[in-house]
Amino acid sequence: MKKLCIITLFLLLPAWCFAGSLQEKHRSVIAKKNAVVACTDANPVGNCTGFVVCANWETTAEACDPCSEDNSESWDKTIGGTGTITVDYGTALRGLQSLQIVSDGTTSSIAKTFSAQGTLYGVIKVKLADGRPASTNAILTISNDVPAIIYQVSVVAAGNVRVYNGTGFSASTTTLADGDTGARYIWFYVSKGTGADGTMGVAITETRTFTAWEDEDTSGTSTTDAVSVALKDRYSGGVVFDQVLLKITAIGTVCE
Secondary structure, eight states: OHHHHHHHHHHHHHHHHHHHHHHHHHHHHHHHHHOOOOOSBOOSTTOOTTEEEEEOOOSOOSSOSSEEEGGGEEEEEEOOTTOEEEEEESSOSSSSOEEEEEOSSSOEEEEEEEEEESEEEEEEEEEESOSSOSSOEEEEEEEOSSSOEEEEEEEOTTSEEEEEETTEEEEEEEEOOSSOOOOEEEEEEEEOOSSSOEEEEEEEESSSSOOOOSEEEEEEOOOSOEEEEEEEESSSSOEEEEEEEEESSOOOSBOO
């Protein structure tokens, strides 16, 4: 009987080991499947340390002007013609709410001020109703204290995104589609110069991780500090914004 038990144990041992191996592999696969990209720049509500602007549009109902958004940021609306600005847009790009600006051919915008900065890095998550507008459409502008626009992020008719520093600009090689493009992340940086030597860069990604600049330029003509930012639409027939981030240092992987 002892011999029989030993033989039976010897025969079953490989099966037990194999089953254990399969369970371990299964746990490994599940872990990899559930893993998420670590975020190096967090921006959920209440966690915006180090950001100049950090808006997620999660905390405010529509009836507001100015609108007190996440992290006590105050945004002022300017509505052109029959345009609309919805700060609690329910078809959100992330979370429960996003910002939607729809124009009628005249510019509608929402803006906020911040302390003077000579260099800014930014990322915005956007979805445009028309990624190839008939005319160049500025969707984000940054102004000095005059106030005068010194930097802007614009979508041109060919679908490229341009980042302007005064009259100089860099242009993305990635192009947006005609009509509904789906959500994209637009990354940019701008820095004032002393003449025609200001710098700028641009990139577009479908994910929340920055990869590399698609184009950079050193011919920017802005020489003054930035003190305000505006999100806007005129020719795209509607823009949805989320994760609007500005920082004085480079932004890495943003958090969901």
